Amino acid sequence: MSTSANPAAGLLPSPCIGVCRLDEATGWCVGCGRAGEELFGWGELPPARQRAVWAELPARMAQLRRPLRVAPWGVTALMPKLRALTAEPGTVWSMGGPGASAEFMASPQAAVTVADAGAGLLARHPDGALAFTPKAGVRGFVRDDEATGRELILARYRAGRRRPPASVVTELGADEATLDPAARWHVRFDLGLGQPAYRFAVRTGDDELLAVLRAAAGTALGACPDLARALVAASPTRVVATSAGRCEVSAAIPGAGAATPEGPHTHLLPDRLVPPGRFEEELGLPEGYLVEARIFARDDAWRAAGLELADPT
Numbered sequence: 001m002s003t004s005a006n007p008a009a010g011l012l013p014s015p016c017i018g019v020c021r022l023d024e025a026t027g028w029c030v031g032c033g034r035a036g037e038e039l040f041g042w043g044e045l046p047p048a049r050q051r052a053v054w055a056e057l058p059a060r061m062a063q064l065r066r067p068l069r070v071a072p073w074g075v076t077a078l079m080p081k082l083r084a085l086t087a088e089p090g091t092v093w094s095m096g097g098p099g100a101s102a103e104f105m106a107s108p109q110a111a112v113t114v115a116d117a118g119a120g121l122l123a124r125h126p127d128g129a130l131a132f133t134p135k136a137g138v139r140g141f142v143r144d145d146e147a148t149g150r151e152l153i154l155a156r157y158r159a160g161r162r163r164p165p166a167s168v169v170t171e172l173g174a175d176e177a178t179l180d181p182a183a184r185w186h187v188r189f190d191l192g193l194g195q196p197a198y199r200f201a202v203r204t205g206d207d208e209l210l211a212v213l214r215a216a217a218g219t220a221l222g223a224c225p226d227l228a229r230a231l232v233a234a235s236p237t238r239v240v241a242t243s244a245g246r247c248e249v250s251a252a253i254p255g256a257g258a259a260t261p262e263g264p265h266t267h268l269l270p271d272r273l274v275p276p277g278r279f280e281e282e283l284g285l286p287e288g289y290l291v292e293a294r295i296f297a298r299d300d301a302w303r304a305a306g307l308e309l310a311d312p313t
Contacts, residue, residue, distance in 0.1 A: 014042050015057060015070050017139065017286045018157075023064055031286065032070060033060035058142075067284035071140030071152060079121060079134055082295070085305035086123050086130070087114045091297040093123075093130055095240045095247045097279040099272030100193055100200045102240035102247035104130040107263025122179070127251035128264030129179035135244045138292060141285065151296050152307070155280070155289040156243055165199070165276070168192040169216045169224065175203050175239070179248050188239060189213045191221050191268075196276050197242060197290040200268065204236035222270055238266045242292045 019031025020039070027035055038045070038053055045053070054072045061069040071078070085091055089111070093104040106112045106125065115122045120133040137157040144150050175188040186205040193200050204210060209230055216224040235252045249264045274282075280291060302308060 013074075015054065015072070017070050018288070019286050026060070026064065028060050028064060030064055030066060033057040033064065033066075068141040068143050068153070071142050073140065075134040075138040075140070075154075076119065078140055079119060079132075081306045082132070083114050083121050085295065085297055085301060085307060086121060087112060088297060088301035088304060091295065091301055093247065094294045094296070095242060095245055095292075096198050096200060096267075097195060097291065098274050099269045100195070100198075100240075100267065102128075102238060102249050102264070102266045104128055104247050104249075104264050107261070110263065124179075125264050127261070128247065128249040130245070130247050131179055132245040132293060138244055139289070141283075143283065149296065150299070150302065151294050153283060153285070153294050154244070154292040155285050156292050157288050158243065158290050165194045165196045166190045166192045167194040168218050168220050169213065169227070171214065171217050172201065177246070178203070178239075179246065180237070180250075183237065186237075187213075189217070193221070193270070193273060194276070195273070197279070197292075199239075199241050201239045201241070202231060202236045203239050203248075204234065206234060206236070209234045209236060238268075240266070242290075244292045 015032035015034060017031050019029070021030050022028065022036060023030050029039060034042070034053060034057070042050070057069055073081070086093065089106055091105065095102050104123065104125070107127070110126050112123050112125050115124065117131070120131065123130045132154070135156060138154055139157070141153040141155060142150065143153060169192050170190040172188040172190055174185050176184060178184055178186070183203060183205065186203045187210060188201045188203045190199050190201045202213070204213070212227055212230045216227040221227065232253050232255060237248055237250045240247045249266050251261045251263060251265055253266070254260065280289060283291070285291070
């Protein structure tokens, strides 16, 4: 269904997300919002008409009451825009899911700086760092929510390519992929949350904490109260990683009842975890897609970064 593209505009070859079913009332595809003739004749449409269809899709998807619509840019074209967006005050990146996530943002004390990272994105804050690398299969999906506002969901089609998630505390060895060169030989431990879309780990070079982590290896996190207490006390770096992204947070872990830090921070509430695939289903993602990251920003920040998603032209 896609044989043409609009490289000058950075548009995807086609809005197709693999959900191809026409709505009886409107005649539009419930997956992407195109009409039947646009689906099957997409490659023959002039670029100007393709751009016009892209501009019409948000209104069509709203009329269809679909929670998501595909963003009109491929991941390569998205990256420069995301670099600009990440530097805007108020922008939040979230990696992980319900019950376990890393949030990356500026704080009142320090801004986020975005470095030159080639085709990808590398952002830093005194309390953390964020990296995202464009990979095949990554698509952007737009969600508008009355409570949380607009968000951009970066998801990757990984059906049949999902790594078996760890369900127990597992030592991973030295973290050579670290975003902090000084921590390259610190040891990383997967906390075994059993989530195929992301890995929630801690990294440390502290001998006392390493001993506690190694004693807990092979055991489910919920059966290790001593480890939970040691993690809060030591506040090691938390590393949440997906197949295309990584967020590292070094801010102190707040104690019970303390306020969440105003800057990079993590959440780890095992009782709020959801079964694998449930999060993607609740977001409305097509089957086979796993969340890589979610991005929230102010309306003016979307515009400033060239991501006025209702008008791709």
